[in-house]
Amino acid sequence: MESLDAILSDVIEHIRPGNAERAAVKALTESIIEELNTRAASMGINAHAISVGSTARDTWLSGEADIDIFIMFPADTPEHELKTEGLLLAKSVSSSYEERYASHPYIHAHFRYGGMEYGVDLVPCFAVKDATSLKSAVDRTPFHNEYVRERLPGLEDEVRLLKQFLRCLGIYGSEQRRKGFSGYLCELLILKYRSFIALLRHAANWRYGERIDIEGHGQYSGDDPLIVIDPVDPSRNVAAAVSPYSFCRLIDAAREFLARPARSFFMPKEAKPLSESEFHRILRDRGTYFIIIRFEAPDVVDDILFPQLRKAEASIRRLIERNDFVVYRSDVTVDGGSALLVFELLVWQLPCIKKHLGPPVTLRRHAERFKAMHSPPFLIEDCRYVVEVKRSYTDVKSLLKNELRSCNLGRHLSKVVQAGYEVLEPEELRITPGISSFLRNYFGNS
């Protein structure tokens, strides 16, 4: 077995940006900031730009530089002014861009530099006095930046190892689609444990509700699997987005890597495409029934779409189970403008009768009402009346075709589902590359 140190040094060589990349990112960032500040002055806008995020903290992965530039307005700037002037200023320096909106509008621009293209976020924010007096959700970022820049130097490569490790596990990033570990969270974990390996050694023994409070000032309590108190805001859990799955995935991988260290943990898995015939063979071997609900994905960002898809998945699962069918597993994905919810079933057809449970025989009033409403024979089981009635749906496909709109699907999905949806069996599903890799992952990447 290769030594741990040898593996890690070798991985670092691959993921640490080279001098040329580093120089290019630095030069591009500085030129955009200078341009922004110059324009602000000439346009009479009271604002200045600063560099934040992984490029500012030297923790980005080679080839993955995303430049974040915040445009700071005085805290007493009226909100509409910040919005108008901030976007105006950002657009004035960008030739190719799109306007985006998280909790807050910003510009995502594309810059070419030294033959490479870089994505640059230009985000207006308020220069508030401290991170607990926010005027907008993004105002905290400059404080994060300052906190990390002061303390991290010397540990940047440890952060890179952690980010790459999580990326290969599919749990890097706090977006709703992934519910993993954000870049800032990675930095804090390294600040706490001082090295990637020390973090893994601790993570291997984490318990649900693990609490990390570097500044010892936490005022947060919640049922999250991982709680990392924000050093700049005692009431905030930086790991709030980490799902139970992501939490467990890291614990499991930490143990595996420590037990059998290998370079492969840092190499992105290239999912073999799953061919149509392989898909059908897998289904035949499993003997389960696959059913796919497909509709047009509503035009909202992933962070809004995915929570709604997960809620819809749970709601449809309950619909299926309320009708006595048995779901084995389910999952959701988005592929080329379509949202797909897949359900794998152990029981998808049922006899046409079912028991309808009535009140306890001893509750006379309820008993009499029940008997007036139903036809004999009245069976008695466990001291309750039972009648046999016709089941509304004897197969899951017709249930979904007819009752999907009765599910609680959330605002955006309800609208698109009202407009139309399809209920597909596997042979009706076209296996695109996106669906192929989704299915490969669903079946356990085996």
Next chain:
Amino acid sequence: MESLDAILSDVIEHIRPGNAERAAVKALTESIIEELNTRAASMGINAHAISVGSTARDTWLSGEADIDIFIMFPADTPEHELKTEGLLLAKSVSSSYEERYASHPYIHAHFRYGGMEYGVDLVPCFAVKDATSLKSAVDRTPFHNEYVRERLPGLEDEVRLLKQFLRCLGIYGSEQRRKGFSGYLCELLILKYRSFIALLRHAANWRYGERIDIEGHGQYSGDDPLIVIDPVDPSRNVAAAVSPYSFCRLIDAAREFLARPARSFFMPKEAKPLSESEFHRILRDRGTYFIIIRFEAPDVVDDILFPQLRKAEASIRRLIERNDFVVYRSDVTVDGGSALLVFELLVWQLPCIKKHLGPPVTLRRHAERFKAMHSPPFLIEDCRYVVEVKRSYTDVKSLLKNELRSCNLGRHLSKVVQAGYEVLEPEELRITPGISSFLRNYFGNS
């Protein structure tokens, strides 16, 4: 609607024994007692006979006389002597009889009298000083007899109405097969409420655990649906054998009869025989799967056999459900030397994969042991490891064919099942008259 009084008077005319029957029973009983006492004297046996039960209390239903005669030995008689001499004496007066054994040996004899045949139980017992100092379970009976004879006169027809009512509901008799209301219990209920109708009015409002304590001396507590303290033994529940089903059945029928009184409540239901083709049509309409386990009924009395069959039914149900099949209903019966357990299923076939749930990811020691014992892929669901494994049985018939002997079947059934059993589908089942009426009843007599 015919008046309640008219219906009841008319029913009483039919179920009250006529003068001839009454005279015959009286004469036969007296002659047997006299013969027993004479023989005892001549054989030098210190014992005397008395008449007990419904014929002694004038509460039997016309045409249903079962004569009970107890042979009383002094309480200090050694048990083996009571047994030997009691049976010897009983046999000496009987020409046609069989030896039976409840908790205690006795003789069931057949006597012809006035062109009719009567069943007569001749039961040796100890003449203990009171009903709480029993030497055998039957010693209580003479005290019951005395208690009822002193108090019941004038209410005999009310008892008859109750017995006939319960008989037509299929819940008269405390045997294990039926788990209904014994004759003595009927008498006590009438002693308490003074009339059949008053009893029904109360029963219509009974709650689970209903307690009746005529002498107000009860020292019994238990989870039975109905508790009727024995007037001659404060620690005994006379209604201990009444199942929750029988209890609820009476409550339900009481309400129905009071709401719509009719003669039909007192007429035994002649179950229309269920033909083979009708059976198959019903199954087709229900869409369920019927499977029948048949084996030779062990040679024990019903009161031992039926509890074992019920226990086996529950045990097999658990076996089926542990394997993820879904039982809809089940029942047991005995027909011509065969015991039958029928299971009606909603789910009787399943895909070949199933989830095998592992430990929580956070329990490191357990997690490592689990991963060493199973093969990847390891899924993580709700913070636990999950692996997909092959299901042992994908259909319920092969499950039952292979695993029945692993069930807890009780002593007597285990032995016969070890010797052999059949697992039958409906078309393999020969519909005898007994099975026909069992099935008719199972399907709700509709």
